[in-house]
Amino acid sequence: MAGAVSYHSSGRVQTREKHITEAPVVRWILIGIAVLFITVMIILPLGVVMVEALKKGTDVYFAAISHSDALAALKLTIITALIVVPLNAIFGLLIAWAVSKFKFRGKQVLMTLIDLPFAVSPVIAGLVFVLIFGAQGFLGPWLSEHDIKVIFAVPGIIIATLFITVPFVAREIIPLMQQQGITEEEAAVSLGAKGFQVFWHVTLPNIKWGLIYGVILCNARAMGEFGAVSVVSGHIRGRTNTLPLHVEILYNEYQFSAAFAIASLLMLLAIFTLIVKSIVEWKEQRQVKLEQE
């Protein structure tokens, strides 16, 4: 997994005896280092976004996020996510089913290949689609004959975002479905359940929390993708600008407060995503506890 590591905290609290843990002084020094590192590296950048966004007052802030270009960017970002996330969620479910419920040759290779979009630089992801759909590209002449615009237009943004976020849902639910095994599904089939019924009534309830988090994470990445979209979009204001591209444009025009105001919206999206993750972890722990009782 070259782009995301799915790890859900188990919530277990270990109590350790004195001889196999560190001296209190060492413990507090280590905790101090960890807290300081995360504060300087993550919390301060988040704080600076809010402070810079509100530096010139709330009027400027609300003017920036309600500007017509910002609203157009928001609309395009939402449209992109509405197309990309369902497609990649369906793909994630399909491939997770094949990989976790069956044994076949080359499975390990396939699992590695799912991660390709993680391993590739976003700029290269954008470049690939310019080479295919651009004016000089393989399909370029055909597309211009039929008057279809992909590059420097909305379809290009959607395709590039699809590419970047392919693995997210799959990566979240494959480990879950592998862990669940196949006994419940086998039982359902032998009781006469048909294909989709098995999935809907047996598999889905077991993976629903993982699926929800996968979808939310995929959504956050789809809305926040910058590099790949930057290559294919053409930066046409009000037309092919997503929120992250709008941030860049405002920033390069020295409209810092406006840039940070838009950035703060994207930051809230990230925080919302992590809150969902915490809820999912909590639900998972409760499920494990219920099963143990």
Next chain:
Amino acid sequence: MTKRSIIPGFRITLGLSLFYLSILVFIPLAIIFIKSFELTAAEFWSTVTNPRVVASYRVSLVTAFSAALINTVFGLIVAWVLVRYSFPGKKILDAIVDIPFALPTAVAGIALTALYAKNGWIGSWLEPLGIKVAYSPLGIIVALTFIGIPFVVRTVQPVIEDMENDIEEAAVMLGAYRFRTFFQVVLPTLYPALLTGFTLAFARGIGEYGSVVFISGNMPLVTEISPLLIMTKLEQYDYAGATAIAAVMLIVSFILLLLTNLLQWRMSRRMSANS
């Protein structure tokens, strides 16, 4: 396949997902290599060994390597503290570690630049000491460190969680002090996870674009990373040049992807063998 499973849907799910991956990922990536064959070998070679291009590889590799190293050290400490100790605010700290996964890179880029610029919260402290972070290679390292934080923490964390106490108990009984137990008994069991986390962070760092462009200043030969050079060539309509550099980067990425998957496969085998 040894015996037919009674669970339905193998062919259709595998078929559809392979189809989807092929048209969206495999074929498009193959086009990079096909397109780079349009250049003659000599043209390709002179493009990918041009001094400015070579400098960009160096900047990308050195900064990604340094950032991954920083993350290995601090990631281990963060993971250790999160698993082994309890302290107020631990749950929040644990959740915040994932921020770099969820935060758009452009937001990270402008936030870090504001922080480390001459008049920024941190930059204004470093300025009198003569340390320049924003618009220097150091800035790239800061951005890549931010991007890479979750990788080491999240790969090491489950391994520490699953560690049994008995090896540490045995070390104590054999008379080892805590310090020695840690470095000679505990740490070696974490090497595979640390290496995996390092490689993941390194691979991500090489390809990163969004957060770096804002903080690096993008000076050719000094702070110009390879992805940015591809972007520059594209803007000059030099598609062949952009593709050649992309092909070189892709090969490096493929090797790193293969390496991390081998490492993870070995780790999961070891973990399942232990249990």
